[in-house]
Amino acid sequence: MREYSAKEIETKWQAHWEKIGIHQTEEDISKPKYYALEQFPYPSGEGLHMGHMRVYSIGDVVARFRKMNGYRVLHVMGADAFGLPAENAAIQRGVNPREWTLKNMERIRNEQKLIGASYDWDRYVGTCMPDYYKFNQWLFLLLYERGLAYRKKAFVNWCPKCSTVLANEQVEDGKCWRCDSEVTKKELEQWFFRITDYAERLLTGLDRLPKWPDKVKAMQRNWIGKSEGAHVVFTIPELNEEQVTVFTTRPDTLYGVTYMVLAPEHPLVPQLIRGKEQEAEILQFIEEMKKQTEIERTSTDAEKVGYFTGAYAKHPLTGEKIPIWVANYVLVDYGTGAVMGVPAHDERDFQFAKKYHLPIKVVIQPNDGTLEVESLTEAFTEDGVLVNSGPFDGMPNREALKAIANHLAEKGQGGPTVNYRLRDWLISRQRYWGTPIPIIYCDSCGVVPVPKEDLPVLLPEDVVFDGKRNPLTTSESFVNTTCPNCGKQARRETDTMDTFVDSSWYFLRYTDAKNDEQPFDREKVDKWLPVDEYIGGIEHAVLHLLYSRFFTKVLYDAGMISVDEPFNSLLTQGMVLKDGAKMSKSKGNVVSPLEIIDKYGADTARLFILFAAPPDRDLDWNDAGVEGSYRFLNRVWRLVVQNEELFKQDIPAGKEDKHAKELRRLLHQTIKKVTHEIGERNHFNTAISSIMELVNGLYSYPAEADRRIFKEALETLVILLAPFVPHITEELWSVMGKEGSVHLASWPSYDPEALVQDEVEIVVQINGKVKEKLVVPAQADRIEIEKQALSQEKIQQLITGKTVRKVIVVPGRLVNIVVS
Incomplete structure (x- = not known):
């Protein structure tokens, strides 16, 4: 009997599958569709790690299982290939990012093939390729035409180390999500996508995603941050009744306002302080605030620091003079950049008022009516009845919420409204290795979009990578151009797009990857969308998934697709740990997939990683577990090869004895269990455990018992194992003398009668x-x-x-x- 040689078998079948094109996408629309998708990797210089191995193994099981169950399956791969790491690598190595990235893309593609993943490589997408980023630009222009892409001057998150702007979502605990540097504020002209126009739809759409993890939906709801309240319009007499709008969730406390606070960066602040004795001090304070992170400024532990501007606002209902302050805890890009201070009924306002000796006015009394300003040691934030509130005195504060908001609307001083924490998506990046924004600036015509027929705007080669500036600004051939409207000299936009734009629609491109006229054909995309199972890390719960949902809704509104949610089901796999910690070079606990494949074979690596834990839980790497998976595959190998002669025989049906009945029951029990665990629960570990029980049952089956059911069980065993370990099962299928591929075999169904125990x-x-x-x-x-x-x-x-x-x-x- 020949031994199990993983390397020989895997090399053989990978070459054969590629030769016959077994993984090409089937287009037979008489079959139900199934779109299985794993998040595509960034092609770093380090190649694949165990986290990649896990997500690709999970996706491959899902795709192979559905194909064997009669679906036409779309299972594809690509590379999320733009981004700052490639640019940094280019600076360090003195090469163009394109050269570095393409080499890494090829390396990762080869490593993915070693795993045995069933990708249709004809549909491969690399986001750094002109035939892809051409349509990034095409889609930018679509958003621009629909009023969803705009440019404005704004304070932005600036990473001094990366020399680029970061979206709010890319700032984690006040630090750059990539390099961990402290983020500062900088005022620049930037391009934004108006994602806030879709805030409510992004929120309510989550209710139509029952197959998404609750944790992910909660993270998105929190990020969107819907709150109901009122807009209140204050006016500033000394600035010709200039209006300042405040959003509050507590309009019932409006009569208790004793001061107003503006963010230090608020555009009205310079006018309010001009010529006043505190001007220099406040200007210095503003500069200090630009250097502080949002976390530092808004933390509950942070000291509240403020300065009186010397100016006053007029209360919209009482006409009282309200002093205007600037303070560190108000941010210009959250809400309206202005808040009203109600110290008697808001703890933060209470602390600020106490520190700066500002008036405190009680406007809500508890039901026993005993609250006195002099005795307050903290803000009263519970329910009660209104006092000192004009026509609303005696009204329960819960009723007053709506009543005062409506009163503001009647007076034209605001009214009921809904606010969202979500900010517009800042997409400008001051770097080379990304999609050029297709905009031209002309002194005569202003902002001019590049005509779609002139796309793509290609990245130039004559750039300088010195790490001190945006490399695109160094290319005269790129910057200097002519205006497509008037033909005069003009200049190109030198910012590139946030790379999250690339990944916000790549799943659509896979459906029509070779189209050179448009991002995709409506008919083709409608054959596959939505994605049936999307697999990837929970670290993308807000950024990538929210942006992808936004793009999908925009394209739905534009009539380009027929669904407005991209991913029907979401599987967020856990991390791969070693010795209880996330694998990292600094901890010295990294295990390379290639090492395991070289020693044991890809099938062993896949089996262990699928068996060791449910996919949504963290997996602790265990060398003994890998050995155990290898031993199990050897047991399966021997079981089939030792009975090779059995498959050459046509065994007639005989009378079932008790052993045959028991094996038949175990076999159909296993079919039922494995089918349910893969198809309904994505619990691959319990499916494999069930198969292992079947193998034990086959080993203990008496040699003299009915061989017909034994032969049937062996054949079924190989089919059930095929999605998990594709190479060894393909070889054993061949050993059995079967025609064609095991991966094209029909998935078995169980017989309910066989499950009945005598x-x-x-x-x-x-x-x-x-x-x-x-x-x-x-x-x-x-x-x-x-x-x-x-x-x-x-x-x-x-x-x-x-x-x-x-x-x-x-x-x-x-x-x-x-x-x-």
């Missing part, structure tokens, strides 16, 4: 301790089971001379005889 084994206990085992008819009632248990010779001996107090029968499990 007999069951139960334990017999005396006073809770097991003393005997008993085989009884599966349908035996309690009386029959009790009678048989008491009649057993061993039991008779043990209860002789004792009084039987009670007999407890649990059908199918046990009999407990209570004696004294």
